[in-house]
Amino acid sequence: xxxxxxxxxxxxxxxxxxxxxxxxxxxxxxxxxxxxxxxxxxxxxxxxxxxxxxxxxxxxxxxxxxxxxxxxxxxxxxxxxxxxxxxxxxxxxxxxxxxxxxxxxxxxxxxxxxxxxxxxxxxxxxxxxxxxxxxxxxxxxxxxxxxxxxxxxxxxxxxxxxxxxxxxxxxxxxxxxxxxxxxxxxxxxxxxxxxxxxxxxxxxxxxxxxxxxxxxxxxxxxxxxxxxxxxxxxxxxxxxxxxxxxxxxxxxxxxxxxxxxxxxxxxxxxxxxxxxxxxxxxxxxxxxxxxxxxxxxxxxxxxxxxxxxxxxxxxxxxxxxxxxxxxxxxxxxx
Amino acid sequence: xxxxxxxxxxxxxxxxxxxxxxxxxxxxxxxxxxxxxxxxxxxxxxxxxxxxxxxxxxxxxxxxxxxxxxxxxxxxxxxxxxxxxxxxxxxxxxxxxxxxxxxxxxxxxxxxxxxxxxxxxxxxxxxxxxxxxxxxxxxxxxxxxxxxxxxxxxxxxxxxxxxxxxxxxxxxxxxxxxxxxxxxxxxxxxxxxxxxxxxxxxxxxxxxxxxxxxxxxxxxxxxxxxxxxxxxxxxxxxxxxxxxxxxxxxxxxxxxxxxxxxxxxxxxxxxxxxxxxxxxxxxxxxxxxxxxxxxxxxxxxxxxxxxxxxxxxxxxxxxxxxxxxxxxxxxxxx
Numbered sequence: 001x002x003x004x005x006x007x008x009x010x011x012x013x014x015x016x017x018x019x020x021x022x023x024x025x026x027x028x029x030x031x032x033x034x035x036x037x038x039x040x041x042x043x044x045x046x047x048x049x050x051x052x053x054x055x056x057x058x059x060x061x062x063x064x065x066x067x068x069x070x071x072x073x074x075x076x077x078x079x080x081x082x083x084x085x086x087x088x089x090x091x092x093x094x095x096x097x098x099x100x101x102x103x104x105x106x107x108x109x110x111x112x113x114x115x116x117x118x119x120x121x122x123x124x125x126x127x128x129x130x131x132x133x134x135x136x137x138x139x140x141x142x143x144x145x146x147x148x149x150x151x152x153x154x155x156x157x158x159x160x161x162x163x164x165x166x167x168x169x170x171x172x173x174x175x176x177x178x179x180x181x182x183x184x185x186x187x188x189x190x191x192x193x194x195x196x197x198x199x200x201x202x203x204x205x206x207x208x209x210x211x212x213x214x215x216x217x218x219x220x221x222x223x224x225x226x227x228x229x230x231x232x233x234x235x236x237x238x239x240x241x242x243x244x245x246x247x248x249x250x251x252x253x254x255x256x257x258x259x260x261x262x263x264x265x266x267x268x269x270x271x272x273x274x275x276x277x278x279x280x281x282x283x284x285x286x287x288x289x290x291x292x293x294x295x296x297x298x299x300x301x302x303x304x305x306x307x308x309x310x311x312x313x314x315x316x317x318x319x320x321x322x323x324x325x326x327x328x329x330x331x332x333x334x
Numbered sequence: 335x336x337x338x339x340x341x342x343x344x345x346x347x348x349x350x351x352x353x354x355x356x357x358x359x360x361x362x363x364x365x366x367x368x369x370x371x372x373x374x375x376x377x378x379x380x381x382x383x384x385x386x387x388x389x390x391x392x393x394x395x396x397x398x399x400x401x402x403x404x405x406x407x408x409x410x411x412x413x414x415x416x417x418x419x420x421x422x423x424x425x426x427x428x429x430x431x432x433x434x435x436x437x438x439x440x441x442x443x444x445x446x447x448x449x450x451x452x453x454x455x456x457x458x459x460x461x462x463x464x465x466x467x468x469x470x471x472x473x474x475x476x477x478x479x480x481x482x483x484x485x486x487x488x489x490x491x492x493x494x495x496x497x498x499x500x501x502x503x504x505x506x507x508x509x510x511x512x513x514x515x516x517x518x519x520x521x522x523x524x525x526x527x528x529x530x531x532x533x534x535x536x537x538x539x540x541x542x543x544x545x546x547x548x549x550x551x552x553x554x555x556x557x558x559x560x561x562x563x564x565x566x567x568x569x570x571x572x573x574x575x576x577x578x579x580x581x582x583x584x585x586x587x588x589x590x591x592x593x594x595x596x597x598x599x600x601x602x603x604x605x606x607x608x609x610x611x612x613x614x615x616x617x618x619x620x621x622x623x624x625x626x627x628x629x630x631x632x633x634x635x636x637x638x639x640x641x642x643x644x645x646x647x648x649x650x651x652x653x654x655x656x657x658x659x660x661x662x663x664x665x666x667x668x
Contacts, residue, residue: 001460001461002411002460002461002462002463005411005435006411006412006435008461048652049652051648051649051652052652077336077339077340078340078520082440084421085646085648086420086421086646086647086648087418087420087440087442087644087645087646087649088440088644089644089645089646089648089649092523092644092657092659093644093649093654093657095522095523095657095659096523096525096644096657099522099523100522101339101340101520101521101522102441102520102521102522102523102659103439103441103448103452103520104439104440104441104448104644105437105438105439105440106416106421106422106438106439106440107436107437107438108421114437114438118437118452121455121456121459121461122455124459125455125458125459125461126335126336127335127336127342127455127459128336129336186412186435186436186437187435187436188429188433188434188435188436189426189429189430189433189436191430310421310422310423310426310427310430310438311421311423312419312420312421312423313420314385314419314420314423315385315421315423315427318382318383318385318386320427323426323427323429323430325426325429325436
């Protein structure tokens with residue numbers, strides 16, 4: 001059911017019956033290493049390219065989520081996934097391996113929650129029995145495509161972010177036990193004219209704010225409804241800006257509940273500049289860390305606001321600014 | 335409602351209350367020029383890059399569909415779109431211009447029907463009032479990204495296809511007059527090991543066949559249910575292969591109803607090799623030509639099977655074969 005202008009409320013409360021998070025060596029040394037199901041020491045996962053390694057991460061996350069739910073791959077109605085690679089090859093090639101009817105999505109790092117929102121809507125409307133919603137990113141494949149090959153050792157400004165190597169997957173079902181997807185707010189594209197591709201956090205912050213405001217406006221609820229409101233990958237710079245903008249607009253989120261997946265994932269002494277980014281940032285933190293905290297009873301209601309910078313290297317070269325988007329999904333443990 | 339394994343039946347019958355097709359100079363000289371709403375003589379549309387021209391095509395198609403329906407842009411709940419550009423920048427940048435909450439999809443040239451299928455499901459489940467589902471492609475931007483800049487004048491084999499310069503958009507609503515979206519079959523990724531990026535039609539044919547078979551199996555109907563069954567952009571080579579494969583599998587589609595948007599769009603004497611391709615191929619032929627034929631009473635029931643080749647230039651360089659997909663949407667005039 002549509003609430004307000006852009007929020008879906010899922011009355012049947014689709015359930016995340018299982019989820020999985022897979023990471024790489026940087027994530028293994030990070031703050032949330034215990035929340036990953038699989039951690040790879042090798043950035044290459046034994047593959048011959050970073051791209052093939054990323055595909056493998058995604059396959060592992062999807063397969064593990066299916067295994068944990070104790071269902072068969074053949075029982076999964078749809079696989080929905082997105083990633084940062086040109087033509088989302090990580091997702092498409094993983095869909096080839098899985099053999100499950102596939103819905104490719106793209107919203108840069110917001111793909112994780114775009115996929116979960118659509119999966120929940122499809123489940124809620126009884127148009128599927130089980131859907132795997134997933135997203136991936138890989139530091140090596142992203143740096144190579146968006147900036148420079150990592151082997152160059154190019155220097156970065158302090159507001160740059162570190163693309164997470166990993167994949168997260170959620171298995172959404174009509175019934176079962178687990179956290180329930182309650183609603184989702186689909187974002188508009190917001191572009192405040194920023195054009196520095198190293199400063200994604202600042203570019204994405206206004207999109208996160210726009211979606212958060214729409215969420216509370218559409219539902220007539222207050223931030224205190226949630227135990228956690230987490231942006232996807234604004235990092236320390238973007239998250240600060242988002243908080244300031246929200247305050248300025250009169251929507252204060254208590255700092256103890258307002259956090260960011262990109263800030264949480266790494267340790268302070270890791271050389272990740274302003275924090276984590278990439279589709280796998282919100283995907284692994286949500287489907288690993290936050291799901292575990294929900295199951296332990298530490299969180300009852302959370303809102304994940306995944307943000308995406310919709311630029312391409314070509315749009316940057318053509319001197320375009322960076323259009324950004326954010327999609328928010330609320331998950332509750334009853 | 336899910337029928338069989340992968341087909342959605344929309345009981346409320348979402349309506350395409352308006353649609354629009356925009357094309358370039360090659361389309362103006364083509365077979366279906368009268369079915370385009372706007373035809374540009376200039377491949378560049380007065381823009382400084384092919385990419386910006388493609389964005390403009392998409393904006394025009396979306397805005398025109400909205401104008402025709404006599405509603406305001408603010409009344410449109412969501413814009414869903416996909417294209418062939420890296421990070422679907424045509425769609426994302428058009429979404430920035432439109433300011434409508436945005437769901438980015440990617441299924442290469444199947445994006446047109448992936449978007450229409452999702453839009454219809456969202457409308458059917460009352461999660462939106464109006465959705466614009468669109469897709470675009472541009473010959474210049476595609477050739478540059480996937481193959482060589484057109485200025486090189488590189489030679490092509492006879493089974494190559496010509497990327498359509500254009501955009502198509504449909505405005506889907508809960509009620510109103512116009513063709514109704516009855517159901518949609520979401521495809522699996524099929525890869526028969528072909529790896530020649532010039533021979534997309536042959537690579538995509540088995541995916542079209544897989545989805546067509548699933549459609550008839552899930553719904554327990556026969557091809558004779560339809561007046562037209564049109565594949566998206568298999569071209570003459572791929573369409574022949576699809577027909578042969580279907581016959582071999584015992585699912586004969588009468589040749590007088592089985593056609594392909596990529597065969598229909600251009601004249602025989604245009605230098606387009608095996609026919610048209612690109613997201614705009616199925617989008618403009620469906621939202622222009624076929625919609626007009628429905629309104630004239632020439633077609634009552636049709637099935638559009640948009641096919642997509644999910645490769646990237648990088649996956650090709652890494653010696654991967656071409657994973658393909660097809661999504662089918664059935665549209666009926668009551």
